[in-house]
Amino acid sequence: MTPEAKPYWDGLREGKLMLPKCDDCGKAFFYPRIACPHCHSRAVGWIEASGKGKLYSFQIAHRALNPAFKIEPPYILAMIELEEGPRMMSNLIDIEPDPAVVKCDMAVEVVFEKQTDEVTLPLFRPAG
Amino acid sequence: MKELSNSVAIVGVDESDEIGTLPEVSQLTLHLQAIHNAVADAGLKISDVDGIFTAGQHSPALLGEALGIRPRYVDGTSVGGCSFIIMVGHALLALHHGLCDVAVVSHGESGRSGTGVTRARDTSLSGQFEMPYGFGGAPTYFGMITNRHMHEYGTTLEQWADVAVSTRAWAGLNPKARFRDPITVQDVLDSRPMFYPFNLLNICLVTDAGGAVVLTRADRAKDCAKKPVYVRGAGEGTEHVMVTEMADMPFSHATRISGNKAFEMAGVTHSDFDHIMLYDAFTSGPPLMLEALGFCNPGEGVGFFEDGRSTPGGSLPINTNGGGLSYTHSGMYGIFPIIEAVRQQRGECGERQVPDARLSLVNGMGGMLSAAGTIVLSHET
Numbered sequence: 001m002t003p004e005a006k007p008y009w010d011g012l013r014e015g016k017l018m019l020p021k022c023d024d025c026g027k028a029f030f031y032p033r034i035a036c037p038h039c040h041s042r043a044v045g046w047i048e049a050s051g052k053g054k055l056y057s058f059q060i061a062h063r064a065l066n067p068a069f070k071i072e073p074p075y076i077l078a079m080i081e082l083e084e085g086p087r088m089m090s091n092l093i094d095i096e097p098d099p100a101v102v103k104c105d106m107a108v109e110v111v112f113e114k115q116t117d118e119v120t121l122p123l124f125r126p127a128g
Numbered sequence: 129m130k131e132l133s134n135s136v137a138i139v140g141v142d143e144s145d146e147i148g149t150l151p152e153v154s155q156l157t158l159h160l161q162a163i164h165n166a167v168a169d170a171g172l173k174i175s176d177v178d179g180i181f182t183a184g185q186h187s188p189a190l191l192g193e194a195l196g197i198r199p200r201y202v203d204g205t206s207v208g209g210c211s212f213i214i215m216v217g218h219a220l221l222a223l224h225h226g227l228c229d230v231a232v233v234s235h236g237e238s239g240r241s242g243t244g245v246t247r248a249r250d251t252s253l254s255g256q257f258e259m260p261y262g263f264g265g266a267p268t269y270f271g272m273i274t275n276r277h278m279h280e281y282g283t284t285l286e287q288w289a290d291v292a293v294s295t296r297a298w299a300g301l302n303p304k305a306r307f308r309d310p311i312t313v314q315d316v317l318d319s320r321p322m323f324y325p326f327n328l329l330n331i332c333l334v335t336d337a338g339g340a341v342v343l344t345r346a347d348r349a350k351d352c353a354k355k356p357v358y359v360r361g362a363g364e365g366t367e368h369v370m371v372t373e374m375a376d377m378p379f380s381h382a383t384r385i386s387g388n389k390a391f392e393m394a395g396v397t398h399s400d401f402d403h404i405m406l407y408d409a410f411t412s413g414p415p416l417m418l419e420a421l422g423f424c425n426p427g428e429g430v431g432f433f434e435d436g437r438s439t440p441g442g443s444l445p446i447n448t449n450g451g452g453l454s455y456t457h458s459g460m461y462g463i464f465p466i467i468e469a470v471r472q473q474r475g476e477c478g479e480r481q482v483p484d485a486r487l488s489l490v491n492g493m494g495g496m497l498s499a500a501g502t503i504v505l506s507h508e509t
Contacts (some may be wrong), residue, residue, distance in 0.1 A: 002252055020188070031257050031370065057276040059268060060324035066264035077263060077323070079272050079372060087372040089258045092217055099324055104279035 217443020
């Protein structure tokens with residue numbers, strides 16, 4: 001974990017999805033960094049995201065390339081576009097990993113999954 | 129910028145002694161074989177080389193040391209597999225201004241066997257924001273771009289498969305290609321599921337290979353062994369590294385920036401090309417590049433691979449070496465489409481020769497369309 005992302009990881013442990021947001025242009029962004037990628041201001045604060053968004057794109061993994069990753073294939077690799085604008089990678093859960101069922105732009109919402117005392121991950125499921 | 133056009137020529141190209149599965153050949157040896165072979169192809173000596181350009185694990189300083197020369201110009205720009213295409217542009221500048229006289233762009237990668245390789249990747253961002261979800265390896269990222277293209281434009285799995293079929297048809301005519309037996313669209317659709325929307329035959333090979341390209345100024349090029357192939361234009365660009373930061377996915381701004389610069393320097397337009405080489409790590413790459421380069425509207429790139437247009441005997445031959453999909457792909461593939469374009473411009477390609485090839489386009493990507501390099505090559509000035 002990088003120091004500039006600490007508020008993000010701290011937030012996840014408390015069940016909050018925190019996003020950096022520019023105090024000057026007002027745009028949220030992701031991943032965390034010390035200056036705004038939109039207007040290049042260094043006045044960056046944090047907001048709590050709604051946790052709502054859409055599935056911008058996805059892949060269905062029929063095998064794992066990363067031996068450290070424990071979930072059995074097939075599983076869904078997801079690119080989420082948050083309501084606040086930024087995109088982030090995650091997994092889409094609670095849905096059949098089938099391209100006939102999973103659709104780009106479907107509404108999704110965050111669920112927090114505790115992995116260890118240190119790490120909680122933001123996963124996403126179809127919005128109910 | 130116009131004064132750069134045609135001021136430099138590619139005078140030597142070659143692969144390493146062998147390409148394929150080579151557990152007994154180190155990565156450094158792949159570099160050195162390719163450089164020695166390409167310098168010999170140019171009719172030059174290793175001692176003539178005074179500029180070294182390379183990307184990947186070995187620095188230009190190491191290549192200089194291993195070759196036994198002291199270069200006076202080095203470049204180690206490393207923005208992914210297109211770095212070697214970008215370096216043709218960098219070499220163009222250095223040669224034009226007299227900062228070196230004979231430049232070598234070199235690639236060597238033991239991508240399959242890992243011989244003489246120290247695996248180390250920068251994971252400070254992907255380790256936090258991607259790998260915890262099972263991402264890792266190019267097929268888990270490029271499919272995101274591909275699937276969004278399918279969503280926006282209705283592109284089909286059959287249309288991506290057309291690219292694999294066309295490229296394999298060219299590989300059948302290249303004795304150096306790894307896979308040469310013809311395949312059908314159905315073969316691609318029936319191949320092993322990997323990372324939807326990609327089955328196995330949508331994904332490039334993983335091989336061990338080296339390649340090198342030798343350049344010198346146009347005035348000196350005339351004294352070399354082979355017909356000079358002039359660098360008429362060169363461009364480069366980058367947009368992102370993390371795919372989530374690709375603003376208008378699936379459109380590649382890096383490719384648009386790179387292509388526009390290369391076309392402007394060369395003073396050419398899309399319809400002038402009679403031969404095209406596009407970095408094909410995945411079947412969806414070439415169509416997306418044609419769209420970003422402005423050959424067609426977004427969503428229409430797959431049309432270039434339909435009805436035999438891109439295949440042997442077609443109206444616009446694409447990836448005539450058999451590509452990363454069927455010829456070779458060591459990891460950073462970008463040197464190989466340059467080598468093929470030069471051979472086509474020289475008329476050395478035998479069965480797969482594009483009749484009367486006069487203007488070749490080489491366009492590559494680094495990462496997931498994160499970076500781009502474009503060059504325009506011709507045996508005519």
